[in-house]
Amino acid sequence: MSAWVRLLRAHAATTRAFNAELLNEHGLTINDFEALLRLSRAEEGRMRRVDLAENLLLTASGVTRLLDGLESHGLVERAACSSDRRVVYAVITEAGRTRLQAASESHIASVTELFEQRFGDEELDRLAELLGRLPGADESASEDCSP
Amino acid sequence: MSAWVRLLRAHAATTRAFNAELLNEHGLTINDFEALLRLSRAEEGRMRRVDLAENLLLTASGVTRLLDGLESHGLVERAACSSDRRVVYAVITEAGRTRLQAASESHIASVTELFEQRFGDEELDRLAELLGRLPGADESASEDCSP
DNA sequence: GCGCTATAGTTGAGAGCACAAGCAAGTGTA
DNA sequence: TACACTTGCTTGTGCTCTCAACTATAGCGC
Numbered sequence: 001m002s003a004w005v006r007l008l009r010a011h012a013a014t015t016r017a018f019n020a021e022l023l024n025e026h027g028l029t030i031n032d033f034e035a036l037l038r039l040s041r042a043e044e045g046r047m048r049r050v051d052l053a054e055n056l057l058l059t060a061s062g063v064t065r066l067l068d069g070l071e072s073h074g075l076v077e078r079a080a081c082s083s084d085r086r087v088v089y090a091v092i093t094e095a096g097r098t099r100l101q102a103a104s105e106s107h108i109a110s111v112t113e114l115f116e117q118r119f120g121d122e123e124l125d126r127l128a129e130l131l132g133r134l135p136g137a138d139e140s141a142s143e144d145c146s147p
Numbered sequence: 148m149s150a151w152v153r154l155l156r157a158h159a160a161t162t163r164a165f166n167a168e169l170l171n172e173h174g175l176t177i178n179d180f181e182a183l184l185r186l187s188r189a190e191e192g193r194m195r196r197v198d199l200a201e202n203l204l205l206t207a208s209g210v211t212r213l214l215d216g217l218e219s220h221g222l223v224e225r226a227a228c229s230s231d232r233r234v235v236y237a238v239i240t241e242a243g244r245t246r247l248q249a250a251s252e253s254h255i256a257s258v259t260e261l262f263e264q265r266f267g268d269e270e271l272d273r274l275a276e277l278l279g280r281l282p283g284a285d286e287s288a289s290e291d292c293s294p
Numbered sequence: 295g296c297g298c299t300a301t302a303g304t305t306g307a308g309a310g311c312a313c314a315a316g317c318a319a320g321t322g323t324a
Numbered sequence: 325t326a327c328a329c330t331t332g333c334t335t336g337t338g339c340t341c342t343c344a345a346c347t348a349t350a351g352c353g354c
Contacts, residue, residue, distance in 0.1 A: 013204055014281060016342095029310075050332060057159045062311055064334055069310095086319045086332045118280045130274050133265045135160055163312090176340080197302060209341055211304060216340095233302040233349045 014114065021110060026103040027073075031056055031066055033107060036075060036100040039092040046079060046091040063090075075099055161261065168257060173250040174220075178203055178213055180254060183222060183247040186239040193226060193238040210237075222246055 019030045028036070038055050039045055047055075053063040067090050070076040075096035081087035092100070115124060166177045175183070185202050186192055194202075200210040214237050217223040222243035228234035239247070262271060 016204075031310085048332080057163075059312060060333060061313080061335080065310075084320075084332085088333070114281075119277065123277060126273070127277050130266065130270060130277075134261075135164075178340085195302080205340095206342060207303060208305080208343080212340070231302080231350070235303065 022107055028103055033103055035066055036096055040097055040100055046089040048087050169254055172253060175250055180250055183243055187244055187247055193236040195234050
């Protein structure tokens with residue numbers, strides 16, 4: 001119980017700090033950043049919106065609005081899927097990769113600093129293992145449009 | 148880095164689940180619940196809004212809106228501070244305590260279940276200790292209106 | 295007393311999110 | 325072919341939160 005309260009508080013406070021940093025310095029929310037990050041790592045820099053939603057723990061509508069914003073700034077664009085006309089890919093653009101690169105440098109530095117300041121390697125592993133048991137913590141791969 | 152991603156994902160997913168449960172079964176958001184909980188534990192069931200904000204990791208305006216809602220449902224009421232007329236206490240009402248009691252039973256049961264299913268006593272202590280090192284994780288006491 | 299700054303709280307505007315409803319396209323069954 | 329069901333996505337609505345601007349009170353130095 002107490003652990004959960006700690007997690008909640010720590011997460012809220014830390015996320016807010018990261019979010020503010022990303023927003024002020026690069027004009028990205030933490031979900032914008034995560035979306036660009038996942039797209040950049042996906043095959044051909046593109047993902048189905050459903051998969052992106054699942055990755056970001058957002059609903060489908062949340063992703064629609066998120067991508068609306070990224071699209072209007074030219075960081076992401078749409079692409080059709082040849083085998084399933086319901087699917088609209090989100091594809092990261094060159095501008096998106098550039099912005100991500102810039103944001104990554106400061107963001108990853110902050111995250112790493114936060115953790116490395118407070119935990120040793122072994123503790124970090126332990127923490128990751130423990131938190132990994134919580135529901136929703138598992139990593140999931142992105143799918144192609146034709147399963 | 149991976150630990151943080153896990154934490155973020157796990158926290159988001161779990162909080163959402165708890166939130167939905169509280170909202171559907173008792174008409175309270177997780178912050179409503181936490182606010183009532185803190186008020187119920189505070190001396191005379193009352194706190195300054197500033198202190199409540201700090202406890203809940205909200206801004207002052209967030210607390211104003213949160214309490215507006217609780218107040219309109221009669222779960223909380225206002226009280227003046229005799230020694231500082233700027234201060235408006237939030238005081239938990241009898242109805243508030245009753246609602247909190249009902250919500251606590253199911254919420255605490257869910258939280259406890261979540262953790263006890265996944266972690267042993269020792270692991271829980273370890274987790275609490277590790278998470279306690281993160282900024283924002285420290286518990287803070289509530290203040291009276293005349294410091 | 296007077297000004298100055300700090301603190302408690304509220305309000306308006308706007309962002310980000312979920313939920314529910316809806317449309318379009320795919321799949322299964324007959 | 326006709327029908328029902330599922331899936332991917334978008335849109336309307338409402339909630340919660342922040343930030344910035346504001347009022348009112350308190351406390352300090354003079």
